[in-house]
Amino acid sequence: MKGRGLGLLLATVSIVSWSTNYLVGRYMASGGVDPLALSVARFALATPAAFALARFPRYRGGLAHLAALGLLGVAGFNIFLYSSLVYISAAAASLFVVLASPATQLLQAMLHREAPGRGALLGSALAILATLSWSLYTVLVRRVYNFYTPAEAMAWISLLGTLAMSPLAAYADYHALLTHTHAALVVYIALIPGAVAYTAWNTAVKLADPQSAASLLPLMPVITTALSAVLLHEGLSPLQTVGMALAIAGVYMALRVK
Template identity: 25%
Template sequence: MKKGILLLIVATLLWAGNYICGRFLGPALPATLLNTVRWAISTIILFGLLILNKKKIPVFVRWKEFSILGFLGVFAFSTLNYLGLKSINASQAGMISAGIPITILAFTPLFLKEKIKAKAWIGAAISIIGVILLVKGKSSTSSEGSIVGEIEILLSCVAWGMYTVLGKKYGKNIDPLTLTAGAALYGTLFSAISCIGTVQPSMIHMTKNAWICIFYVSTLASVVAYFAWNAGVKIVGAGRAAPFINLLPVWTVVLGVLLLQEQLSGVTFVGGIITIFGAILASMK
């Protein structure tokens, strides 16, 4: 159980970095092209790992599972995030992601037929309270984001909730590495198709920092984070994993302070502590 919790924490920390990079990459690449490049590189790395581990790659045998997870977790979730980050800042996007546990808990009984214990709901509720404090603590320094950007991030929460629950279901017969690689392949194909007729060369403005961010989101925020999340969910279960997504706003605030020199108020600090407490409570036996 402790290993699973650690994997979930690592995954959320790496994804928080993805929000920071998403802001840097917004002016450099269209969201659909950015997602295609990111996951094309990630897919090559993942399939290389499969070959090194001498694992079979059931690209066509498991096409249904891979295509569903690829559409939800790779194409929809990531593209919607990058679209939203064009109009709202990283901290706002990370805080909105606190809605993900609710979608996971809602979809778990529907797809997995699992009963969610009251303690998991309580833990999720406590985490939400912590996130509300986080938002309040950041409200004085955060600019008002567009409604469209907020809706895009909210829709990404729904996509990730379904991805997590279905990943748990399909993970019973497929190991995490193969599951992530297959989803990455099909998700990249969906992203590439979405670029047709929507991306022009004049939209591309790459810089040195943009290339560094591309490297980060293609490796740590994709391969390592997705593998850690899938493995963690498999160990602790989808319901118990749900509140850990609420660590995202905590990490985004921390990274904002360290990398963007944002101010950390007392209210924000208390909110982070409460958010972490809620995640731990939901994961305890």
Template identity: 25%
Template structure:
């Protein structure tokens, strides 16, 4: 009996450590992705979106390949899993990054950071459509609140503060957010029998292959001589930390936690983006955009059923 209790205790401790590690991986991924909007915006002045992505995927794939060789991870992939990897690579890497890089041509980095936190709403909508989950009044109210926040973030910067900007960049950013929700659900549900590092390498390699024809068409290599040391540093950060480590750690987090729980870490991304945009790009932050971003986060928390437990724990601690 004592042995059973001891084993259960060890299992609980091990599970807690695994969940804590997964949470750390997700937090680091979100931090890197939050800054990625700023780094992408900084380089887009010299490079077109496709040339930027080719360099980013190339640096990321090379870094991940070196890691695989150092760690002596077998690189064999079964042919039956190749279609799964291609779908993940196209959605999570190629389509997602093309949409974001193109969107950042016309919107600022901080707005992009706020909008990406809308992703958990799409996760709930996908669950309603394909998993036949039921929606209640609380979830509906949260969705309406989050959509209101999105409308505030996407307002024009002119005197008509409540006039919605007819800006293709905001539309593309929302598409990338929907695309990311689909990618996260697929990555979790497919459960590929390979290490997240290996899966990330092949996805980055696929992104490189798919974008290379565009840099040839646009003669993007001619712009490389225009890049400063600071811009090269941004590119290295995008390749190594964003395309490499962040995707790898996100996959490691999804090995332990459910996709819906991992998506909760997206709340942290706009904060990282906001700080980086102010410090590195000297972006001016409108109060209405910050208010909209906070409303998005509150709405998403309500939809995912986290607000009531959070308030209950808060007031419980106050009493103690």
């Protein structure tokens, strides 16, 4: 398989894994789990796994870039994402990749003269912040490949992102994470949508390019919406079905152009 093809396959693996993260995050947020506690616990576990995947790489410089990537792609993105899931559904939160959630709130207000609730507005604002963090991360991550392989970069990014969250860690409420179900789910999102998917995404960005990898992101709402309907019993409307089909068609066309 050629480099770009492998990169797109790895990006798809990451997106499928992250789709399950939205479901787990929504389930735990609705169960009273503190978003900050979830973010800290997830990457406290994901960081050792990322170092193991990278065979415990030595530090080779690039601290400023690694720290910025950790702040954007680990600390900022996850705190904003899990916070948004307190207020909006997994399917709605996954739409951050195309910024559809805030647009939906605006159109709802304009066409139906319904003012969106404060929770919906706050969830959308947090989704926008998550979008900006992840977009910057995807664009900037290639800069550290002069020093590290994608797996090595992810290990150091995860460590520095976890350290960026550490000043806030003392203010998080970890009690809801202590149930057997929640603890098992934290381990899952730390290892699969965490260490494995982040490492796969970094590799995808290197093998393909940021634009090609990002062109697959509209598949995330499709996968998340379908899984939400089956696992969380969140309704699937005919209009959503049409939107899912259009998203798939758009991704196909975007890849054909490239």
